[in-house]
Amino acid sequence: MNVFNVLSLIGGLSLFLFGMSLMGAALEKRAGDHLTTLLGKLTSSKLMGFLTGLLVTAVIQSSSATTVLVVGLVNSSVMTLRQAINVIMGANVGTTVTAWLLSLTGIESSNFFVQLLKPSSFTPVLALIGIVLYMTAKTGKRKDTGVILLGFSILMFGMEAMSGAVSGLRSNQAFSSILLMFSNPILGVLAGALLTAIIQSSSASVGILQALASTGQITYGAAIPIIMGQNIGTCVTALISSVGANKNARRAAMVHLSFNIVGTIVWLTVYCVLTAVFDLALITRPIDQFGIAVVHTVFNVLCTALLLPMSGLLEKLSMRLIPDKKSEPEHTEQLDERLLDTPSLAVERCRKVTEQMARVSTRALQDALVSLEHYTTPLADGIREMEDQTDRYEDILGTYLVKLGARSMSSRDSTESAKLLHIIGDFERIGDHAVNLLESAEEMRAKNIRFTEQAQKELSTLTSAVNEITLLSMRAFENDDLTAAAKVEPLEQVVDTLKEQLRTRHILRLQRGECTLDVGFVWSDLLTNLERVADHCSNIAGCVIEMQHASLDLHEYLDNYRSDTREFLADYKAFSQKYALVPSQG
Numbered sequence: 001m002n003v004f005n006v007l008s009l010i011g012g013l014s015l016f017l018f019g020m021s022l023m024g025a026a027l028e029k030r031a032g033d034h035l036t037t038l039l040g041k042l043t044s045s046k047l048m049g050f051l052t053g054l055l056v057t058a059v060i061q062s063s064s065a066t067t068v069l070v071v072g073l074v075n076s077s078v079m080t081l082r083q084a085i086n087v088i089m090g091a092n093v094g095t096t097v098t099a100w101l102l103s104l105t106g107i108e109s110s111n112f113f114v115q116l117l118k119p120s121s122f123t124p125v126l127a128l129i130g131i132v133l134y135m136t137a138k139t140g141k142r143k144d145t146g147v148i149l150l151g152f153s154i155l156m157f158g159m160e161a162m163s164g165a166v167s168g169l170r171s172n173q174a175f176s177s178i179l180l181m182f183s184n185p186i187l188g189v190l191a192g193a194l195l196t197a198i199i200q201s202s203s204a205s206v207g208i209l210q211a212l213a214s215t216g217q218i219t220y221g222a223a224i225p226i227i228m229g230q231n232i233g234t235c236v237t238a239l240i241s242s243v244g245a246n247k248n249a250r251r252a253a254m255v256h257l258s259f260n261i262v263g264t265i266v267w268l269t270v271y272c273v274l275t276a277v278f279d280l281a282l283i284t285r286p287i288d289q290f291g292i293a294v295v296h297t298v299f300n301v302l303c304t305a306l307l308l309p310m311s312g313l314l315e316k317l318s319m320r321l322i323p324d325k326k327s328e329p330e331h332t333e334q335l336d337e338r339l340l341d342t343p344s345l346a347v348e349r350c351r352k353v354t355e356q357m358a359r360v361s362t363r364a365l366q367d368a369l370v371s372l373e374h375y376t377t378p379l380a381d382g383i384r385e386m387e388d389q390t391d392r393y394e395d396i397l398g399t400y401l402v403k404l405g406a407r408s409m410s411s412r413d414s415t416e417s418a419k420l421l422h423i424i425g426d427f428e429r430i431g432d433h434a435v436n437l438l439e440s441a442e443e444m445r446a447k448n449i450r451f452t453e454q455a456q457k458e459l460s461t462l463t464s465a466v467n468e469i470t471l472l473s474m475r476a477f478e479n480d481d482l483t484a485a486a487k488v489e490p491l492e493q494v495v496d497t498l499k500e501q502l503r504t505r506h507i508l509r510l511q512r513g514e515c516t517l518d519v520g521f522v523w524s525d526l527l528t529n530l531e532r533v534a535d536h537c538s539n540i541a542g543c544v545i546e547m548q549h550a551s552l553d554l555h556e557y558l559d560n561y562r563s564d565t566r567e568f569l570a571d572y573k574a575f576s577q578k579y580a581l582v583p584s585q586g
Contacts, residue, residue, distance in 0.1 A: 005165045012161025012211075015154050017204055020098075023151025024060050029343070029410055030144040046086050046308060053090025063095035064201055064237035065341065067256050071241050072338030075249035076349060081318070084252040085311045088259060092231065092300045098203035099293040102159055102210050127153035144410070162211035182222040185268055192229025202234035206296055210289040220291065221275070221283035227296050228268055231260040231303070241338055251318035258317055263303030335400045343409040347416050350401060354420050354427070355478055357393035360386050361427040362474050364434040365533060369463045371441040372526075383438050390431035397424050419547040423477065426536040426543075430470070433529045433536075440525050449519055458505060458581055459526065462498045465579045466530045469495060473537035476544045488541035490571035494579055495534040499527045501581055 057066045070087050073079040079087070126149045133146030182188040196205040209226060212218055235257040242253035275283055287295070307314065334353050339346040364386035371379055401421045409417065443449070451459065469491045476485035506523050509515050515523075 009162055009165035012158045012163075012165055013208065014158070016158030016162060016207060017199065017201075019151050019153070019155030019158055020062075020201070020204055020207075021151075023148055023155060024062050024065065025408070026144050026147035026151055027059050029408060030141060030148060046311060049083050049086025050090040050093075050304070050308060053087035053092075054094040055090075056087075057091040057094025058097045060342075062201060062203060063091040064234050066091040066094070067235075067238040067253070068241040068338055069342050069345070071238055071245060071249045071252050072336040073345070074252045075245040075336045076334055076339070078349065081248045081251055081255070082311070082315055084248075085255050085259075085314055086308070088252070088256050089304045089308055089311070092259070093297075093304055095203055095234075096293070096297040096300055099206045099210065099296045102156075102207050103289040103293040123153040123156045141410075159207060159211060162208070163214040166212055166215050182226060183219065185225040185272055188222060188225025189229035189232070189264060189268065192226035192231075193233035194229075195226075196230045196233025197236040198233075200234070200237045202230045205230045205233065206292065210292050213287050213289055213292055216286045216288075218287055219284055220287045220295070223287045223292055224271060224295055224299075225268065227292065227299055228264045231300070232257070232264055235260055245336075247322055247324065251315075251322050254318045254321050255314050258314055258321075259303070259307055262314075263299075263307060266306060267299060267302055335396060337400075337403070340404060340407060343404060343407045343413050346400075346404050346407075347409070347413045347420075350397060350404070350417065350420050353393065353397060354424055357390055357397065357424060358427050358474055358477060360389050360393070361431045361434070362470055364390070364431050365437075365470055366467060368434040368437040368441070369467060371438050372444075372459070372463070375441050375445050380438055380442065383434055387431040387435045390428045394424050394428040397421075415547055419543055422543050423540055426539045429536050430533055433533045436529045437526065440522050440529070444522055447518055449522055451519065451523075452509065452514055454582075455506070455509065455515070455523070458502050461579050461581055462495070462502060462527070462530055465491065465495050465498060465575070466533050469534050469537045473540040476541045480544060482545060485541040485544045486567070487571050487575075488537055490568055491575045492534045492538040493572055494575040495531060497576070498579060498581070499531045502527055505581075 053066060053070075056069075057063050060066065067088055070079065070084045070091075074081060074084050130146045130149030130153060133142050134150060135146075137143040137146060182191055192205065192209075195208070196202050199205060199208075206227070209218070209223065209230075213223065235253070238253040238256050242250045245253075274280065334356075335346075335349060339349055364383050367379055367383050367386075371383065398421065401417055401424075404417055405414075405421075469488055472484045472488050472491065475481050476488065503524070506515070506520060510517075510520055
């Protein structure tokens with residue numbers, strides 16, 4: 001094997017790793033919505049958790065990526081540790097799919113139809129289809145499909161290049177001597193673990209082993225311990241990812257390591273006993289790509305069959321290894337940056353956190369409305385705390401969504417993230433207006449300001465309308481309820497009308513000497529803040545409607561909607577009657 005073969009090996013390995021990364025990312029993006037749905041249906045059932053891990057890993061082609069994703073979900077409290085254990089076990093079986101795909105490179109036959117199954121026969125066609133889809137499709141699923149085909153073709157081409165580069169080792173005695181060392185089970189496990197830890201992908205390390213197996217120099221006795229070690233090496237990625245996470249997330253990474261170490265120890269012991277007691281001729285036979293895929297699958301299935309019924313013990317072991325500490329408060333990262341590598345899940349998580357923000361903002365406003373008539377110090381403290389929460393939510397969500405925007409996402413996820421980025425500002429401003437209303441209530445209390453009975457009734461009418469428009473906008477956002485969203489704008493117009501009516505009536509009372517200038521200043525502040533809350537509700541509802549059409553031109557939406565006189569005027573008339581003011585006296 002000369003220097004040019006080494007260069008070819010390096011080039012083939014680089015293409016192989018790049019193709020695997022490219023295909024995995026594109027598969028994840030293409031299946032993003034389905035991935036979210038699949039994880040959303042996750043239950044505490046061992047079988048469901050196992051199947052979830054298997055299917056997700058088969059889709060994104062990396063058990064390491066799945067485990068890192070699980071660590072992020074546990075850290076965000078989206079998934080429990082017990083659920084995570086079952087998913088991790090499924091991921092170990094799901095990763096064997098890659099080995100079966102790569103085993104196709106070892107097909108040898110003169111039969112035309114069998115030859116068609118060789119990657120060297122069909123990958124050029126897939127590459128052609130992929131590049132056509134990639135270059136002709138601007139965005140969306142067709143482009144993602146093109147990237148998947150290109151990634152697969154590059155992966156297979158890299159595999160063929162590696163196999164060709166090492167083909168000269170078939171009769172190399174020095175290479176044979178090195179491989180004989182790995183017949184020692186301990187050295188084989190260490191070699192497999194080290195290789196996988198370096199490249200951080202068991203699928204890739206299995207592919208490299210399959211390329212070397214094409215020389216015919218690797219025996220079953222050398223390959224089996226290496227494959228066992230690869231399962232341990234793949235845990236490095238999750239362990240690194242768990243640094244800085246909460247206890248349960250670190251425990252999930254520890255479960256992954258414990259599962260693979262225990263499985264390797266048990267089945268390596270069985271393997272050593274069998275080879276010592278029986279003269280197994282298979283051990284000295286050369287292994288091919290297909291044989292590696294079989295051994296990889298059998299080993300992972302056996303580990304899962306052994307430990308899946310004992311998942312509870314693995315959970316207890318992880319809790320012993322990472323115990324609770326009374327002095328260490330549990331921290332939950334609501335928006336874990338590990339999820340950024342899976343945009344569909346990151347977007348879904350952002351939506352859940354935004355819903356929490358919306359509920360806090362709405363509660364702050366409702367309490368502020370209560371404070372106008374029934375002020376208490378605990379109520380005031382609670383409103384200010386909730387407003388601080390909305391500020392923190394906006395800061396965290398805004399930063400996270402900007403980072404997410406730099407990732408490659410499906411059009412649906414991109415639309416949803418843009419909607420959330422716009423909406424969080426409106427919810428934060430509603431929280432601000434809640435504090436403004438509270439400050440008006442405190443000013444009234446400090447200056448002993450009293451509204452007339454008529455003014456109080458008018459204000460109650462306006463606050464009831466604002467409370468309803470807030471609830472309608474919340475319902476529209478949380479449920480993507482277009483019916484609720486469509487009612488917000490006509491109600492906002494009613495609020496505008498009420499504001500002007502209340503302002504005019506106040507001026508008349510002022511002229512009649514029924515109230516003072518101090519009352520007028522507070523009255524004006526209240527009307528302004530209530531009207532602006534309605535404006536932000538209108539923005540939220542308008543955004544929900546417009547994002548159904550992947551647009552954010554809210555002004556155009558509002559103009560077009562108001563021109564739809566039949567629907568708009570019907571709702572406007574109903575709300576006008578509902579919130580009609582009692583005729584003023586005098």
